[in-house]
Amino acid sequence: MHAVILAGGKGVRLRPYTTTLPKPLVPIGDQHAxxxxxxxxxxxxxxTHCTIAIGHLGEIIRAYVGDGSQWGMTVGYATEESPxxxxxxxxxxxxxLPETFLVMNGDVLTDLDYADVLRTHRxxxxxxxxATYARKVHIDFGVLTTESSKVVAFTEKPSIDxxxxxGVYGVSRxxxxxxxxxxxxxxxxxxxxxxxxxxxPHAYEFEGYWLDIGRPDDxxxxxxxxxxxxxxxxxxx
Numbered sequence: 001m002h003a004v005i006l007a008g009g010k011g012v013r014l015r016p017y018t019t020t021l022p023k024p025l026v027p028i029g030d031q032h033a034x035x036x037x038x039x040x041x042x043x044x045x046x047x048t049h050c051t052i053a054i055g056h057l058g059e060i061i062r063a064y065v066g067d068g069s070q071w072g073m074t075v076g077y078a079t080e081e082s083p084x085x086x087x088x089x090x091x092x093x094x095x096x097l098p099e100t101f102l103v104m105n106g107d108v109l110t111d112l113d114y115a116d117v118l119r120t121h122r123x124x125x126x127x128x129x130x131a132t133y134a135r136k137v138h139i140d141f142g143v144l145t146t147e148s149s150k151v152v153a154f155t156e157k158p159s160i161d162x163x164x165x166x167g168v169y170g171v172s173r174x175x176x177x178x179x180x181x182x183x184x185x186x187x188x189x190x191x192x193x194x195x196x197x198x199x200x201p202h203a204y205e206f207e208g209y210w211l212d213i214g215r216p217d218d219x220x221x222x223x224x225x226x227x228x229x230x231x232x233x234x235x236x237x
Contacts, residue, residue, distance in 0.1 A: 008083070
């Protein structure tokens with residue numbers, strides 16, 4: 001099984017931690033970088049090959065990970081000369097990728113079964129599988145619905161349930177057909193194109209532990225929770 005890890009971003013929202021370190025290498029706990037945790041998880045799940053898309057401070061990632069042999073994997077690299085969006089790096093890799101593969105952000109902390117995501121994608125027949133997570137937003141105000149300057153409905157402090165992308169995807173190589181290598185391609189653009197083509201992505205619903213380390217408070221939470229979560233995140237470590 002093959003995974004592509006997206007690690008080329010500047011991590012602007014996580015500054016100042018990412019001023020001198022690429023976001024996937026910021027430490028979690030006392031011993032591990034986020035990217036190390038991800039690679040350990042992928043190896044345990046049975047992934048043997050991984051390509052890391054690097055850009056900002058990418059040579060530091062390359063020096064840290066090397067060829068991946070310390071995790072029992074074969075790791076290669078794809079360098080972004082300019083930002084290509086979430087899915088853009090895949091276009092330059094297309095001919096080096098298997099028929100189906102996993103794609104994920106390099107800053108995700110989760111106990112998601114990556115192998116099962118890819119197996120589910122292969123069985124779904126969908127062009128894209130998106131790992132999703134339930135979120136709830138509590139509105140602190142009374143919400144009014146208006147029509148023609150008239151209030152027609154009122155809800156006191158409602159909650160809104162929705163599902164978000166976890167930044168982990170099962171992708172079929174043919175899904176990339178028709179896009180130009182070297183040009184940016186965002187996840188949002190790809191999903192909207194598939195919906196317009198009436199080729200809806202498959203949703204892989206996950207209810208376990210997931211933390212997207214995008215902001216300083218997310219990072220602080222990850223460090224605060226890591227000791228108790230380590231047996232779940234790094235099984236057998």
